[in-house]
Amino acid sequence: MAQVVNMPRLSDTMEEGVVAKWLVKVGDEVSEGDILAEIETDKATMEFESFHEGVLLHIGINEGETAAVDTLLAIIGEKDEDISMLLNPDIKVDSAQLDLVDQINESEKNNNETNTEIEERNVGSSKNFEIIRMPRLSDTMEEGTVSSWLVNVGEKVKEGDILAEIETDKATMEFESFYEGTLLYIGIEEGETANVDNLLAIIGDENADFSSALLNGDSEPKPVNKAVSTENDDKNEAPKTNTEKNENDNEERRVFISPLAKKIASEKNIDLKLVKGSGENGRIIKSDLDGYQNKSDQRVENDIIIDHKVLETNESFEDVENSQMRKAIAKRLSDSKFTAPHYYLSVEFNMDNAIAFRTQYNTLPDSKISFNDxxxxxxxxxxxxxxxxxxxWFLEKTRLNHHINIGVAVGVADGLIVPVVKNANEKSLTQIGTEIKDLALRSREKKIKPEEMEGSTFTISNLGMFGIQEFTSIINQPNSAILSVGSIIKKPVLIDEKIQPGNTMKLTLACDHRTVDGVTGAEFLETLKGFIENPVTMLV
Structure with a gap:
């Protein structure tokens, strides 16, 4: 029997992935454990292996394409097996959505009629409805925007039916119903934004009286922009003429488009009015936007080319698409820098004893440690x-971790990842050295596991091997601090009131002032200095 393989969630923060490369093609035999593809996440490019055995019958996401987690990636089954039943449900859903979109402009009218009927019903009837609130669809979501309603007031809804497409801070997602009944009320119209837990809709028996829910303050006022629009309409012409005009305008402006194509159009700033859809009923799909360029953009680009010829400049550039990892690094570091109040403490360590200790330690059998270890x-x-x-740091509390997991920054081709040495305080120097070498190697070979990059409580970034003497780092949240390690420098130092040749290293601690005060950070560095300048004390 054919098995559906969906886009996997390869990291705790992954919302979508890019198929960097397919390692098998349709028709190839696949065994359990075979690598199907290389998938680029927000953290790294990872190999994705098959959990099924059979023939690769279908590829749902081509190389270079981006798709949300749980999107159809591939189908594996027996040779010549009929997989139409696994592909058709998506088509049917799309067709149903198209039919429902035609009725969206009637929803407000239906809402008003429904509300009028409800007010006339017997208020004393028992509660036979369920309140649906704006869901929290991601760990960072605070508010959501209703991109489109896929059902109208008065329509029957089954458990599992898609009610609406909701745009969060990470993606536009389908939101399904957990109840069965009739859609009685819509609290947030298309295009409106509302906080998590605001009233989204009410589902219940066809004749249910839900006025009590609205009287209790569950209904939300309309956004300001909608009120302004209504006010302007009242000023311009008679209400009836305005209503007819708005309905006609909505007909002209309405565009049928898939969620993925909508996202691409937004990113590329494409005017959808100029795009002709090739999907069912003229629906715009991804392939319609591949390589598409607005006429205005083309005109500007042509003007630029002409200007270049006139000026005869030698300037040139290359636009490189940002990888998922690059985007994630940019977002997280920006969030950290502009959220956590950073301050920096620098101290210079004498490394003479550490150099002697390392030399002696590495003479032991099966022992090879670095200064970073x-x-x-x-x-x-x-x-x-x-x-x-x-x-x-949390808004209402500070968590003091009893476990000590140290992240070690590793540079890779696409950016930076931070594998984690778990329970580092319980491991020997040799164990730490061996583990860091293994993690760094597998990071560069794209073979590191997602769980090996999670859970750090403190981070170390070392650029000393590049000759960098001193630098500052951005805190790897949710950590409260990160240590920047510079190179060892041979220089004159004052020892016992005498100037002698010595070896020093500068370390800089970046701290989050919400959790680590200046004195706390300084005391930590003082303790650290004692261990590094006398490493033998760590073995006691």
Whole structure:
């Protein structure tokens, strides 16, 4: 029997993925454990293996295409197996959506008629309806916008039916009903934005009296922009003429478009009025927008080309599409920098004892550690003594983590990832060194697992190997601090009131002032300095 393979969630924050490369093609035999494709997430490009055995019958997402988690990726089954039943449901849903879209402009009228009928019913009837509120569809969602309603007031709804498409801070998602009955009321119209938990709709028995829910304050006032529009209409012409005009305008402006195509059009600033859809009933789909360019943009581009010829300049550039990882790095670091109040503490360590310690330690059998391994171990022990540096900020509370998981920044071709050494304070120097080498190698080979990049409580970034003497880093939230490690420099130092040649290293601690005060950060660095300048004390 054919098995559907959907776009997997390969990281805790992944909402969509890009198929970087298919390693099999339609018709190929696939065994359980075979690598099907390389998928680019918001953190890394990872190999995705098959959990089924059979023949690859269908590819739903081509190379280079982006799709949301749980979108049809592929179908695996027996050779020549009929998979039409697995493909047709999507088509039927799209057709149903198109039929329902034709009725959307009538929803407000239906709402008013329904509300009038409700007010005339017996208020004493028992509660036989369910209130649907704006759902929280992502961990960071605070408000949502109703992109489109797929059902109208008065229509029957079954459990599992798609009620609406809701645009969140991450994606536009389908929202399904958890109840069965009639759609009695719509609280948030298309294009309107409302906070999570605001009244979205009411579903119940056909003749249910839900006026009590509205009287209790569950109905939300209309947005200001809609009120302004109504006010302007009243000023211009007679109400009847305006109503007819608005309905005609809505007919002209209405565009049938798939959610993916809508997202692409928004990103590329494409005027949908100029695009002819090739889908069912003229629906605009992704392929209609591939390579599309607005006429105005083309005209501007041509003007620019002419200007270049006239000026005979030698300037040139190349536009590189931002990867999912690049976008994620940009968003997270921006959020961290502009949310957490950063401050920085720098201190210079004498590394003479650390150099001697490392040289002697590496003479032991099966032992090979770096200076970075020593710093990781020293940080782990120091964090145990200063739990506020190992904390997380929440609006109403601060979490002091008892476990110590240290993230180690690793540069890869597409950007930066942070594999995590879990429970670093409980591991030996040799264990830490071996684990970091393994994590770094698999990070660069794109073989690291999502769970190996999660759960850090403190982060270390080391650019010393590039000759960087001192730098500052942006905190890897939800951590409260990140340590920036510079290179070891040979220079004259004052020891016992005598100037002698020595080796020093500068370390800079970036702290979140919401959780780590200046004194706390300074005390942590003082403890860290003691361990790094005398590494043998870490073994006691």
């Amino acid at each position: 020593i710093i990781v171990k020293a940080c782990a022990i120091s964090l145990k003594k200063h739990p506020k540096v190992n904390s997380q």
